[in-house]
Amino acid sequence: MFCGMTRLHTTLRRMRMRAGLVAGAALAMLAAATFLTAVNANAAAGCQVVYTNASQWGGGFVANVSVTNLGDPINGWNLRWTFPSGQAVTNAWNATISPSSGTVTATNMSYNASIPTNGRVEFGFQGSFSGSNTVPASFTLNGTACTGTLNPSNPGSPSSPRPSSPSPSQSSSQPPTQNPRAVVAAMQPGWNLGNTFDATGQGETSWGNPAVTTAQLDAVKAAGFKSIRIPGTWMQYQGAGPSWTIDAAHLARYKEVVDWALARDLYVMINVHHDSWQWINQMPTNQAGVLERFNATWTQLANTFRNSSPKLLFESNNEPQFANGSGEAQYIELNNQLNASFRNIVRASGGNNATRLLVLPTLNTGNEQTKVDGLASAMASYNDPNLVATFHYYGYWPFSVNVAGGYRFDATVQSDLTGAFDRVVNAFNARNIPVILGEYGLLGFDRHTGTIEQGEKLKYFEFFGYHARTRGITTMLWDNGQHLNRNTLQWNDSELFNQIRSSWTTRSGNASSDQVYVSRTGAVTAKSLTLNLNGLTFTGLYQGSTALVQGTDYTVSGSTLTLTQPAVTRLVGSRAYGVNATLSARFSAGVPWRIDVITFDPPVLTSASGTTAAFTIPTQFRGDQLATMEAKYSDGSFAGPHNWTSFKEFDVTFAPNYTGNTIALKPEFFAEVTDGRAVTLTFHFWSGTQLTYTVTKSGSSVTGTA
Template sequence: MADMRDKLRKIRWRVGLLATGMASLLAGMGVVAVTDAQAAAGCRVVYSVPSQWQGGFSGSVSITNLGDPITNGWRLTWAFPSGQTVTQAWSATVTASGSQVTATNVGYNASIPTNGSVSFGFNGSWTGTNTNPSSFALNGVTCTGDTTTTTSTTTTTTTTTTTNPPAGDAMARVAEMQPGWNLGNSLDATGADETSWGNPRITEALLDNVRAQGFKSIRIPVTWSAHQGGAPSYTIEATYLARVKEVVNWALADGFYVMINIHHDSWQWINAMPTDRTNVLARYNAAWTQIATAFRDASPKLMLESVNEPQFANSSGDAQNAQLLNELNTSFHRIVRGSGGNNATRLLVLPTLHTSSEQARVDELVATFNTLNDPNLIATFHFYGYWPFSVNVAGGTKFDAAVQKDLTDSFDRVANAFVARGIPVILGEYGLLGFDRHTGTIQQGEKLKFFEFLGHYARTKKITTMLWDNGQHFGRTSYQWSDPELIAQIKSSWTTRSGTASSDQVFSAKSSAITAKTLTLNLNGTSFVGLRQGSTDLVRGTDYTVSGDQLTITASAITRLSGSRAYGTNATLSARFSAGVPWRINLVTYDKPVLQNATGTTSAFAIPTQFRGDQLATMEAKYADGSNAGPHNWTSYKEFDVAFAPDYAASTTTLKPEFFAEVTDGSRVTLTFHYWSGATVTYYVTKSGTSVTGTLS
């Protein structure tokens, strides 16, 4: 994915991206029979907890109608005895009032014939204990396991087994895959070896450690092109296929649900299909014939994905793109299903064009699903955020309403098209495009708000998520997270919401007297608990006040906590909420940054910068006539870490060769540097051939 990010960056303004695998079930089965059934109706409910983790669990409910046929919809009610709550549900609409829970049918399962059954599942949260409900009522009639009016003693039978979700219940199985992780830039590397993109060889220990992080599914992208022979057989190297099987078997042994695919082949040779259809289709079919044969007897926890981020070069337009992708997806489906074994019912994953969530792309995939009419299919898309925010360009520095709407619109489109019809969806990859350089491209607090909201909204839409990780997140040999604060927020979002705030930084100018500072709290359904420094609670009313969603830190508290007021972060506070992870607040002392004159070349130009405790947010570039200078000349705000980059350790601000490559020779460019404190500094650069001069005036 790494090199493709740059190629696709422009078209991904509205493109969504996601990934996930599957995990084993430990089913704690509770069969409940209660009292007071009516003679004209009857029902039996099997309630189970297939999996449970700290603070969360997955529930499965099966209803058998023992009475007259139900034709106009059903309603199942129960009470949670231990205060559990439902956070996500599939194949039913679940609402709650206190401990009382009501589940109603969705459109496709409104009828239950006599002795017929329906099932649904959910994810929930718990504290203390997770006791099974003891009584259920279907359409107001208590379920006793028979159709008589006699009173029976309530019994609960509990057994423990290890099993897969019921065959055919794709929604439940995909829900069990949450959360998922991508083993990126390894087997999908386009060189001759899995280490060719800089990651070490995959080890069993790596997968063990990923599993220990709480991930239940793993997507293992595989690029086959360098290991596939020529026409007509297009034979895959036996040693490479054996290596893929080895890694897959390690993952299955760890209890993961696993997804493999055809990955960067999508842009290496599959994209030539508009002008070379016969050869591309022959190679694609040969690849899937061999892969399907190799894995036909693998565990049902293995899923196959037809192609990663499908795209076509030199096509005639959307209609041809849709026709070609439908041909690939349909051919893949025919080959895998026809290979027999577990492939006859294996979960298969089909993407939209570019794995986009645009409505037209979604509609095209819906048409393919309608034609195939297979209950064991999964739709997938990818999501890397609203492009200006995702790479920090065009002033997209904050997680604002535009960023949030882009996410909700994307998730709504796929959920309405698929999940609402009982078709599961996997977000096969997600992240931010700026992460391909480093995770500092997007400011930390704004980044955390993005991931907190993404996890929450995916849960509400019953979308299983798979984090894209090409080595920049989880260390492949250290088994440590490069950004612990980020992964803590991501993990929390799997089960609950976290409170955040308008900023994670409070700036006080050293050159001025300290004043009280106010932040707006984003409670996200939680309640504010308190403010703390380390293990010490600050005093409400003295150190801070809260009025509605306004948190004000008093001048006296900032003065005390800032000490000698050295430039930079003087103290770190944590705002704590009733759920989720705390929100870090840095108390920062700063003064307006100071830049100096400089000379250099278009390939090496750095402005000496005294940041004085501040941090750079973005940079504008304009010519003297007010027109925009540099790359992306439709905006004055340039791309962070591509056109410019701060180096706080070296006390410099670098202007990159990519910036000067699109600056008119001989022109004077006015730069405006915007800092997170709100300060701005104006600077001027003039390019003359390969020489660059920078001045303050």
């Protein structure tokens, strides 16, 4: 990730430093299941199928299917079977599979339509299941039952697709390394050790995180993560060219941490990280110099890790970007040059690097069609089966940082995500290339996770997890220390992490809001929310462990949940400002949806004076919470930064302090306000209340009027 990168289309601004209970379920399931389960349909003639569950984890699996034609040559084929345990296909390669569940049909691609007599075709898919994952019992090829045998007297013949046997050393996180899709699927979910070895200062603690310990890695694995990305920035540890020698002590420390992670049976991905914007971006004007340093860097890294476990992946370059060139077409070509050079260096270094999975990024790790197509076509030309594509996704930008009125998880946010995922998956799946989403989160998390309101944030991550899972995208959570507290080894926002973790295996229900506001001075009335069932069933409403009574405390009509007036009266109690009661809506799967019942009155703002460096508005919040702020001059034009919108960026231009009873207007806001012109601020609160306030800047002095 860029140090605090924000995006609006292709706009970049100045960077700032970035400030899993499925494991137990998966292990329990795997303890009762064999890692490699195969079926041979063998009795008569026509065809033979070997169906192998090559990898399995909580709620997901990868299956490989081998089909041998024992009859006349075939040009165009379909294989049909029925899933016995309700399994569903989420992603397939070397075949198209439809429908996704029940009785399904796998159909050839254009390049593997022909199967000669005794010839074989192979395809695979990623799937989901609940409960058991029983292997299908029978198959038909172009309508003919596959009941034949192949070389039964010599099952070890190279032409015989023999089922794999389980090995005591294998586990669900160790699929065959020659199957990139199975490896990438087994890496789900992943986590980033951010702001550590990627820091541009001296040492892994220079950006505020503690030194890495084995206990930290144990906590990551215990949370359910199967892979860890360990970004590395190398520039400050390198000597002069042309050798660009990396400091031996630093490289040894980096390798020590990588080895710790590998020893814990985690997949690991390493890379060249913030070098991308420190010196690699000068490639348009210094191509030879940048290539010399890039190649020297990867030559050293490749040699250091050449004999490391195949569970170690190399990533070419983080968020590749370029400056002072002719534009995107040139930049895509330069990125392809770096990726090609990286691949050639690693492959030539020998050892496990000859077949190691190599991860190649799109330009900027973006998902725009031109960037995706540019990388996909280049990767196809390498004729290397052990390649993986990567991109990053931090959400629809206005929502991701809470600017331009993007403070709600709405249809625009959803469309941006599904479009990004579809573009990437469609381009690379067509070329049989697996995809890793190397970083995800929300850009507002660079400051803290409260930039986006909690309920809107939770809905986003539920939606994100579902769509990544159904498209077979392996995801790696960006964590610069804002998620896992690396000192206490506790998750800073357990509610958020529980939602993320749940989304790895299932959907969760939620509602239009996680807040019900009740006026302190007005009459108490019934309150309604819209339920988002997400394919689930609503099972009840609870206060703690106590079930509320449907028909008395609440009603459900279609997707509308209504708290009755008597229930609301009881829940608000003495009607003190703030949260008076917390409820949870439960569904047939996933995590419950928290609903806070809040007593409020409209906030009160007070006139004040101060300076552009320190100006705060005294505020009585009275139970309410701030959603966003608009800023306009008297003629209606937009004031402050991002002057293409009236809605300013949360935490960057303004920030509420609920314990201090103030709203701060930041120096960044006044830096782009015209001297002497009154600015009308409109504060939008989550209760629906809107209040106006006027500020005027004169030099470094500011006056504010309620």
